[in-house]
Amino acid sequence: MSEKYWVPAIERTNLVIGLIAKEPGKHRLIDLSKALNINKSTMFSLLNTLETLGWIVKDHGDTYTLGPTLGGYSAAYFRKFNLLELFYKEASKSVKVIDETIQMGTLHGTNIVYLAKEENDSRVRLMSDPGMQFPAHATAIGKIQLTQFSYEEFQNLYANKQLDQSTPFTVKDKEELWHQIEAAKKVGYICEEQEAALGFYCVSAPIYNHENKLIYGISFTMMENSWKTKKQKAIEEIIDLASRLSKHAGYVS
Structure with a gap:
């Protein structure tokens, strides 16, 4: 500005x-x-x-x-998200299928802002609660929302910014991040393995509104042992959940 x-x-x-x-x-x-x-x-x-x-x-x-x-x-801001109520309703169904925690977030600059979380019955609790922010490049829920940008928009968004390392596995290079984004655009989801926190694995899919605009991301998060056995099923379920929520938001494929 x-x-x-x-x-x-x-x-x-x-x-x-x-x-x-x-x-x-x-x-x-x-x-x-x-x-x-x-x-x-x-x-x-x-x-x-x-x-x-x-x-x-x-x-x-x-x-x-x-x-x-x-x-x-804050209350007035969140009231405009009628989709939050639907998230809890629909996410609870998906949690029963996969038995892992689901989160929803929105992109704010180069950060992800968590809006909602539906937890499973595990004793393991995620530190990312609604209202918290985290670098988008280090999270599946952030990366999937970067798919809304063209390469030029992506470059402008990250101009003069470094990709901070949350763990040794966090993507370090902007071009590598862009390649991940391009791949996610083709398949409609993205996975992240220990980039945000050691021991945690995520898969995320996008939610679109009636204007065909990407508005939120949702993700499953789980530990390594669960990831090895549930990864494919979690991918299918998060895509299905994103589709259900997108339809509620007026999206027509």
């Missing part, structure tokens, strides 16, 4: 809220000031304004957490 139309105060506010959301109850004014390289007087004004508006709340120890105003905005 042109600097002519950039508002630095809003950018600073976004940085403050982002850090508080990531690490609630951890940072005081001085901590936020140092972490974000914003002088204390400016930070004081920002925090005071945000607290007055209810965007943040000061806890014991003078640390900050997100406030009720943002909670209301």
